[in-house]
Structure formats: structure tokens, C-alpha cells
Amino acid sequence: MSFNTTSGLWQRLESAAAELPESRQHATGAVIGDTFYVIGGRRYGQIYHRDTVFELGLQNIEAGWRTSSGHMPTSRGGIFGGAVDGKFYIFGGEGNRGSNTGVYNRTEMFDVASEQWIKLMPMAVPRHGTQAAVAGGCIYIPGGGLQEDGKEVIVGGMTTYHNPTSHFVAYCP
Numbered sequence: 001m002s003f004n005t006t007s008g009l010w011q012r013l014e015s016a017a018a019e020l021p022e023s024r025q026h027a028t029g030a031v032i033g034d035t036f037y038v039i040g041g042r043r044y045g046q047i048y049h050r051d052t053v054f055e056l057g058l059q060n061i062e063a064g065w066r067t068s069s070g071h072m073p074t075s076r077g078g079i080f081g082g083a084v085d086g087k088f089y090i091f092g093g094e095g096n097r098g099s100n101t102g103v104y105n106r107t108e109m110f111d112v113a114s115e116q117w118i119k120l121m122p123m124a125v126p127r128h129g130t131q132a133a134v135a136g137g138c139i140y141i142p143g144g145g146l147q148e149d150g151k152e153v154i155v156g157g158m159t160t161y162h163n164p165t166s167h168f169v170a171y172c173p
Helices: none
Strands: 002-004 009-011 028-032 035-039 053-057 065-067 080-084 087-091 107-111 116-120 133-135 138-145 153-162 167-171
Touching (some): 028 087, 035 087, 080 133
Antiparallel strands (some): 087 107, 133 138, 138 153
16 A cells, blocks of 8 residues: 555555565665665564565556565564665664563664665664654654563653764754
């Protein structure tokens, strides 16, 4: 489905574009150029995290989805991200078996032109289950869960990722 912001109506996509190559929840997505990207997420609960990158060319939607050769370095769900200057920045997520919280503080950047990933400076506070918004070259990340089971939630903080300096700055009005 797609939502037309001009008409305020939902529209069915062509059959080839209507279904992802593999079902997904807790993934993140963004449009870069004329391509819609869906990255990561999980299948069948909290233990089947994925590292795949799906692409849908919006100029030829009938062609359907393609799976990128550039798999995310860390399989995880509950991720959030934003696109700046042709690059897709992915933050946090769940499924970290090396942590008692199950949550990642990772930051990874996907260069869509080369289909290559770069690991960047991690967030100061691991989190998952939020969203991100992009404005003026910055990625704004409000709140998020501190623990995979959802018991602890950040409620008042906001983090801003300033590209290209790779610094996280906490912003709490």
C-alpha cells in the first residue's frame, strides 16, 4: 500500500511491489533518489532478526523488489534510521545477545551507490523501537526502548546525529 499525501487516499501497489521478498516487522525504510529501501527487521518474533536490504525502484514499480548484495553488518530488528546525502544511517536495534538488555548502540551507514556498509561511532545510550526524522542534514531520534522486553523506555530525551561530524549530541528541551 502507499499513501497519497495530496489526495489523502491509500493506494494498492502493483502486484510485483505489493509484497516484500520476505515478510518483515520492526524494519526501517527511506527513499533515496527514486528508490525505496527497507532494511533489517525481524520475522516471527524477537529471535529471527534480519540483515537484508530490499530495494524498490519507484520509476519502475512493476519490476518489483530487489534484494541488495549489501547486507547490514549486524542483523537486528527495532532499528531506526534516516537518509542524508544518498546514504542511509541505521541506529540501535534489538537482538543483542551480548548485552543483558538485548539492545544495540550501533550506528552503521549504507552507501546505496556502492552497496557498502560503514560502521560509525555508536550511540551513547543503546535503544530500539523508535523512529527517526531528517531535517537540515541532521537525524533526530526521539526516545526509544532501553530494554528488549519493553520494560524501560526513554521518555524525555532526544538525540541528534549531525552528519558528517559523526557526533551524537543529546538535546533535552
